[in-house]
Amino acid sequence: MKKILFIGAGSMAEALIQGWINQKVFTAQEIYVTNRSDKERLQFLHETYGVNCLVDAEIFKQADLIILAMKPKDAIAAMDELKAKITEHSAILSILAGIAIQTITEHLGIRPVARVMPNTSATIGMSASGIAFSNEVTTEQRTTFLQLLEAVGSVIEVDEDQLHAVTALSGSGPAYIYYLMEAFEKVGTKVGLSKDIVRLLMTQTLAGTAEMLKQSVDEPDVLRRKVTSPGGTTEAGIKALEKYQFNEAIEACIKEAEARSRSLANSK
Secondary structure, rough: OOOOOEEOOOOOHHHHHHHHHHOEEEEOOHHEOOOOOHHHHHHHHHHHOOOOOOOOOOHHOOOOEEOOOHHHHHHHHHHHHHHOOOOOOOOEEEEEOOOHHHHHHHOOOOOOEEEEOOOHHHHHHEEEEEEEEOOOOHHHHHHHHHHHHHHOEEEEEEOHHHHHHOOOOOHOHHHHHHHHHHHHHHHHHHHHOHHHHHHHHHHHHHHHHHHHHHOOOOHHHHHHHHHHHOOOOHHHHHHHHHHHOOHHHHHHHHHHHHHHHHHHOOOO
């Protein structure tokens, strides 16, 4: 692929741009970005990454890959406007939460479409992505799409309907972890530590825990019990989490996010 065009310039688009440039998947000169009206945002992306933000009619026709990265609420209008500008040879990679492949082909015509839900950790090459393909995607294109996502993290092929769950878990997941870190920092300072010390301790704890889960053959509950001595501090903390319904809060979080993804799929 020689030219890729982002329609939309939000955080996820930026994460992919930065990740692909850092991993030398694309050069800045091969990447074009446009959006509806935020010229300051485009200028920022141009100045920061060197990508092209002056997009003329020829670029729409020449783009080998078009990435749908606008806000889901703007997707239908944007696709209807886009259809007249692009050619049949352009493949589509959608990072739109909730917008189905069928909806995309209804508005852009039958063509190869991949739907992916990455997350913003693509910026540092550590995204966790789920991907689904339309029937028109060839074996070669499937390989290319997977390679693009593997360049910025890990990617798992799923049935399209499962992307709602992927969106709720890993797509939105970084925000949940950042929210958890906010809570750690707030309470850490209340018990006498500086914010910097709390962040150092907890980022290393999170990183170490993630690596243990990757390397260990044990299930999370087994690893948890190995840390939890009877009558100890960890057990006291776990009991507090149970008292305040930690599991129920996590379940509600994921179910609400998944439901929102499904509602986006049904709104046209």
